[in-house]
Amino acid sequence: MTRTSVDVLVVGAGAAGMMTAIEAGRRGRRVLVVDHADRPGEKIRISGGGRCNFTNLGCGPANFLGENPRFATSALKRFTQHDFVKRIDRAGIAWHEKTLGQLFCDDSAKQIVRLLTDQMAEAGVELRMKTGVGRIARADDGWSVALSDGTQVAAASLVVATGGKSIPKMGATGWAYEIARQFDIRVTETRPALVPLTFEAGLLETLTPLAGVAVDAVVAPAPETKPDAKARKVRFTEAMLFTHRGLSGPAILQISSYWREGEAIVASMAPGRDVFEELKAAKAANGRQAVHTALGHIVPRRLAESLCAREGAAGNLADLSDKTLRRLDQAVNAWSVKPVGSEGYRTAEVTLGGVDTAVLDQQTMQAKALPGLFFVGEAVDVTGWLGGYNFQWAWSSGWAAGQVC
Incomplete structure (x- = not known):
């Protein structure tokens, strides 16, 4: 068994997970991102007909659902849709507004994935794909996590960014909810959302x-x-x-x-x-x-x-x-x-419900009772409207966690 120590272990190489890793890495933190999929950012790649509806110009707390939709306010205000557009512009990615404030890449969603993976590399983040997670335990100085490749990781911070149950054919599961329940964190009722009736x-x-x-x-x-x-x-x-x-x-x-x-x-x-x-x-x-x-x-x-x-x-x-x-x-x-x-999770774009926001700090996305444990993105009980809102929540919640994890 190989043993390694990092400051931050991010589970999930989707939009929220990669955003968290970038921000933490830029702070000089040693960051490892793992995901069981073959490639990072698969939901990004297929979204918006392959052009990724990466945010919405009108994004605000009113565009979100959950037991406490106002929970999203802090993160959304501190890292806004305009902040993400600036990153897109600096990367030279051309975009257009389609309708109702929805922003899409002119070319391909792969540009967004490439931007994120490049920024992770620049920030010194290590990315391991085709890597699952086994036993997770609380350690005196953080978290002990067993990976499927035989590595035992000691991490000061553990970030759960594995999304919800929507589109299981892409590997989506309720793993984030299982981890929450393992540590006695409430999960609200979950159901398919943004789905045909x-x-x-x-x-x-x-x-x-x-x-x-x-x-x-x-x-x-x-x-x-x-x-x-x-x-x-x-x-x-x-x-x-x-x-x-x-x-x-x-x-x-x-x-x-x-x-x-x-x-x-x-x-x-x-x-x-x-x-x-x-x-x-x-x-x-x-x-x-x-x-x-x-x-x-x-x-x-x-x-x-x-x-x-x-x-x-x-x-x-x-x-x-x-x-x-x-x-x-x-x-x-x-x-x-x-x-x-x-039509269920098979075609649902997102999962409604998730990790109870009452147990999370809205400034940091950290579990109040378990320092060092963070939940970001779709795993949390914050669900946006159709039209780029859920991606913005991923960017904003990942950014918020990345400032402190």
Whole structure:
């Protein structure tokens, strides 16, 4: 058995882990980063369609969920999205704003991974891939950790940066939660987030013909399902996509973080348009026009046909009452639907919940009762919206831990 001693052992070579290592290394700390994967930063590499949505210009505490979403405030304010953009600019990585403040690389997400690995090397950080972690024990002067390569590491600080359960095919596990529980640290309920929602078989059968249809929509929780006034006000205005299993698209991924089994969501599929008045005007102008044709000028044709069939609205506009036209208006802009579940961790972009923030110091990410033990990134009960927020949390929480570990 080989024995080695370091100041900081970081478990996890993802965004948060590498950021922590860089900052600690720059302080002159001896840092070792280990990860069981073949390559570092795999989630970075595949994110944003291979271009990495690395932050969001509008990032702030309001864009995060958790039992105490304000916990993220300190780290987010001390290392902001603008601070990370400066690092990107200094590295000569070209980027662009896509929409809603989302920033992407012009070229490849691999540039972000390369930036991080280069900065770790410059800071003297040692990186070992294909290396798992076995027994972890508290030692008088820190932590004793057994690695799968036969090394026994003595570390003054141990940083857990292994993320959550999302995308298990990439090696994601609940290891961070196991370590927390081993040392009597509470873990809040975890569940898939930023994930497509699914329908029961009966509803799915009626909506399957719409698979592939996309609309710009406003999606919100059904008001009666959210006792919390703040949660009732949550709504997302982005694309919504019908799939063979249910609903997806950015608006659905966003609302999935707020949705729970047994609850309904409400979608407006022609936001800002008065469908009743437009159909009534079309009726006055050309009453012989088929109702699904008229509605097809407001929403995609396949969706229009499906809605007309569901509401029993057939024939020409001239034959339809105002009551029927109002039903179509409701069907388009107040569609209430109850998903039966989600696609799970297999496709979830992040994990909601995690290590209880009540036991962590918001300035340092260190466990209050266990000096030298840190949790950063997705492992913590801080979950961002879709659009670069979770990467910014990784940069900010990693930076915060790296100042003191």
